[in-house]
Amino acid sequence: MPKMTDTMEEGVLVAWMAEEGDAISAGDVIAQVETDKATMDVEAYDDGVLLKKVVEEGDAIPIGGLIAVLGKAGEDAAAVLAQYGQGGDGASLAPEASAEAAQPSAAAPSGDGAPTEAVGRVKASPLARKLAIDHGLDLRTVRGSGPEGRIIKRDIEAMLAQGMAAPAAPAQAPAPPPAVAPAPARAPKPAPAPARAPTPVVAEEGYESVRISQMRKAIARRLAESKYTAPHFYLTIDLEMERAIAVRQKINAQAEEQGTQKISYNDLITKACAVALRQHPQVNASYMADDGEIRRYNYIHIGVAVAVDEGLVTPVLRNADRKGLAELAAETRALAARARERKLQPDEMAGSTFTTSNLGMFGIEEFTAIINPPNACILAIGAIRDVPVVKDGEIVPGKRMKVTLSCDHRVVDGATGAQFLQTLRHYLEEPLNLLL
């Protein structure tokens, strides 16, 4: 079982794509594996014949675990295993084989696609070694795509891209972006009323056992890690939304006429955040404990939490500050749709520098979100409410929206976060400022 994302610890073999006896060329897809991120293809790294499938579809196999034996035509799979040792602890072959192959499996997972070879020394280019040190990666966990399994720059980059792909933050609940096209489907339907008649008493109390999906494991691990290591504090502001509402209506009326892209409040907020971040690089940052540095990015990639069946993912809008509203809107919709189909590739979820989560469509007034590591902040967006407000001594109807910024205190102090929110207010309360 290859390590296909930085965060995966095991993979579920969803489907075999090759049969025993098939001739396989390096690069052929032999199986599909569900990781914590997506369902991905497992490719063979060598030519040969698929001698034996060792695991069944649906089995979960730890990284490095044996899934199949690839050898020469006519070779005996058990003999191959006996010869090369069966490092993986995920599955075992025929009993006689596993008995023979009772070698310590510690550093020597075997089988195709295992991240390391049993031969010991990791082959890596000097650049790959340096990058691994810089990013605190263990080279033994990286799969080399160069000659003879040499780990090269692109392998490290792929690993890092996946590592940044945080299935993001708000722990409280899944967070579909508000007006993203397919979102309504995600909005809670009134649940079918629980049986009107008193539920018949069951004979025994019991429970349904639900397999913990890879995605749910990733959410559990990453958000716990975030909450444990990043000291969170929260800043809430209440924003006047009258002008934002008017601007959006105008834009969308025009879009209707011209048949162009309509925008949501969320798009407006994404844009405002991106532009505000440009002025607050301290917020567009990461605390890199292992590297002993705080990174301030010169680019602005905004992750947007999207609810999917099993949990949530955060597709990333790259360089959001440089994109127009219509472009952001179209990209957000496309990413959200792909997210729901679980078709997002790891790199589409990687590399955010800031994240937003919106529960407004559920009528949530305000909430606090867990920071999506390695971001320094996440913005939790509540619903737009009709509220009485006092203007010039009169009580008049108003539109308000609360947003809450969760800040990692290792990077962002109270005043820093507050100043960012001030700038955000400047843009959302008067969206014309976004034009300046």
Added chain:
Amino acid sequence: MAQLQLREAIRAAMVEEMDRDEDIFLMGEEVAQYNGAYKVSEGMLARFGEKRVIDTPISENGFAGLGIGAAMNGLRPIIEFMTWNFAFVAIDQIINNAAKIRYMSGGQFKFPIVFRGPNGAAGQLAATHNTSVESIYSQFPGLKVISISNPDDAKGLLKSAIRDDDPVIFLESEFMYGMRGEVSDEEDYTIPIGKARIAREGDAVTIVGHNKSYWRAMEAAEMLAADGYAAEVIDPRTIRPFDWDTVVASVKKTNRLVIVDESNPFASVSSEIAFQIQSRCFDDLDAPIMRVTAKDVPAPYAKNLMEYYMPSAEDTYRACRKVMYLD
């Protein structure tokens, strides 16, 4: 910008310098009456007279030494070798006198002398007329070595070489004398010795090539562009002192290096570049440095073998794809 042949650009450099400084003279086989074996010095005898454009007998060791003596005594000779293959008989003068006496005399003597002529392969001339000598001369401290790939560089660098107070080995190419190219019209146009030229920018791979090999590098870059990859091509122009900074900066960007060098491979300029870059850029390299050189045999005579012997654009392209892990 004037369109000049390489031979015209070299001539223009010599004429301009000789107009400027009457201590400069040109000496070599057939440079005067015959107007140059490759017509590089055409018209120069008529312009400067026989005291400054001097035909010599076939005696390289003699006229090289004569030039060195003249340089030691304050003149600024340009010595033309009909090819650098023939300079082997003069190599004691160049290496033991020109390269070393400034050092051995504690700086009492200067050597403002240029040795110039065509270097490297020149077609079906067989083994003794196809030698690339840049690694030999660049081995010796005391010599500057320039190898040019186009008329503009030829003019700018030859003028700098003539003005330099150290002996300069100036390497041209028989194949390229007729090659046309734009040459700067700038008055008194010089190019500093020791500065490489980034001929093409890219981030996928760095290709270094000088003289004819520069053109193989450019062709390979074109092939890579067709595949969607931007190669960075660097013409070092000066072999010694070599412009390491430019190549280092490029390799830090591309993480990979291919060197094209028409010399025989062992202990060639490409060997030295590979050594220096692995040492200066060890942590930036994502692949072993590769080089494309002449085969490790004396140059053959047969046309097909000669083609096989020389480094080609195709070989360079394949080496690039290899260090980019595409194949």
